Amino acid sequence: MQIIQPHYHAIARTAQDYERMAMSGVVAVAEPAFWAGFDRKYPETFIDYFRQISEFEPTRAAQYGIRHFSWVAVNPKEAENLSLTREVLETFPEFFAKPTVLGVGETGLHKSTPNECAALEAHVEIAMRHGQLVLIHTPHLSDKARGTRRVLEVLAGMNVDRERIWIDHVEEHTIKPCLDAGYWVGFTLYPVTQCSPKRAVDMLERYGTDRILVNSSADWGPSDPFTLQECILEFRRRGHSLQEAIEVFHNNPCRFLGQNPKFDIRPLRVEPAGEPAFAD
Amino acid sequence: MxxxxxxxxxxxxxxxxxxxxxxxxxxxxxxxxxxxxxxxADSSGEVAAKLAVLREGLAVLAAERCDGARTVKLLDVFARV
Structure with a gap:
């Protein structure tokens, strides 16, 4: 089965990941800009990081037959520094012109401070002005519900195309308001700290598959890129067909990311159309 | 320790x-x-018993004091199914 991994921090991973992902059917990954584990001080550091994910990393992935796309942003954990954020934002148009950059992300909130909210608004504003997609990080653990509400409040005050915005890391208590508001949502599968593969399938069964992306955790912390494949196995074990799995784990990323014409992988169909959404 | x-x-x-x-x-x-x-309904006696044991196990966990024997108590509960 062909799989797209829509949220993958490749620079924190070894080539062994690429090799195993390729062997398990992953055909493309998309790499949002991430926190480095410490707060960067200089705009130039971000620029080199963006060069790494938009120029070098596609060549590393290509050695395993995997397409690599990326996003640019000042991660919410660093967005408290507004002057630095503004300086980095000025460089975005240069990267929007790169052949594999899909948009702005992951912006969003960490502690939901006024500075973080201002930075989120500035990120979304520049994305909309340049016709880019947006990937929004929501806080982890005890900050998630409040932070997600705040994200929705910030977006509600802006003139945005909701179908071009993906609110990530939703869980059972945050998925509904995001979907109801018309945004795409993402589940991020972590070994311990966030959504599990089984809970992700529960939410797919409860809310359907429209406007939902599933991605594994894959960064420099405790994470496991193959929670995505674990989720696919759980989905199939519950009786959902191969085509239904393709819709979630390949075609939905194509539909969202493909709103940017640089993402040219098309949805697949291996079973006749008109099959029921879910098998009994 | x-x-x-x-x-x-x-x-x-x-x-x-x-x-x-x-x-x-x-x-x-x-x-x-x-x-x-x-x-x-497929909630046979066996399934109902397993659910009951799970709930009983959760009650064991919820108790504030258990003389350091929650694990033993839980294993005793699960031994019934």
């Missing part, structure tokens, strides 16, 4: 994760029951 604080800090997220998985399992069961309403 760990201090009381270290004990909690070391395993809090893992315990949170495991409790969420149990919550999701029970929600999944409720949804399946609702989906199967009207069909022949």
């Amino acid at each position: 760990l201090t009381p604080r270290q004990t909690v800090e070391h395993s809090f997220l893992e315990a949170r994760h495991m409790l969420l998985e149990i919550a999701a399992l029970l929600d999944r069961h409720d949804a399946a029951v609702e989906r199967m309403a009207g069909a022949v």
Whole structure:
């Protein structure tokens, strides 16, 4: 089965990941800009990081037959520094012109401070002005519900195309308001700290598959890129067909990311159309 | 050996994760029951007994004091199914 991994921090991973992902059917990954584990001080550091994910990393992935796309942003954990954020934002148009950059992300909130909210608004504003997609990080653990509400409040005050915005890391208590508001949502599968593969399938069964992306955790912390494949196995074990799995784990990323014409992988169909959404 | 604080800090997220998985399992069961309403019930005595044991086990966990024997009590509960 062909799989797209829509949220993958490749620079924190070894080539062994690429090799195993390729062997398990992953055909493309998309790499949002991430926190480095410490707060960067200089705009130039971000620029080199963006060069790494938009120029070098596609060549590393290509050695395993995997397409690599990326996003640019000042991660919410660093967005408290507004002057630095503004300086980095000025460089975005240069990267929007790169052949594999899909948009702005992951912006969003960490502690939901006024500075973080201002930075989120500035990120979304520049994305909309340049016709880019947006990937929004929501806080982890005890900050998630409040932070997600705040994200929705910030977006509600802006003139945005909701179908071009993906609110990530939703869980059972945050998925509904995001979907109801018309945004795409993402589940991020972590070994311990966030959504599990089984809970992700529960939410797919409860809310359907429209406007939902599933991605594994894959960064420099405790994470496991193959929670995505674990989720696919759980989905199939519950009786959902191969085509239904393709819709979630390949075609939905194509539909969202493909709103940017640089993402040219098309949805697949291996079973006749008109099959029921879910098998009994 | 760990201090009381270290004990909690070391395993809090893992315990949170495991409790969420149990919550999701029970929600999944409720949804399946609702989906199967009207069909022949498969909640046989065996399934009902397993659910009862799970709930009893959760009550053991919820007790504030258990003389350090929660694991033994839980294993005794699970030995019934």
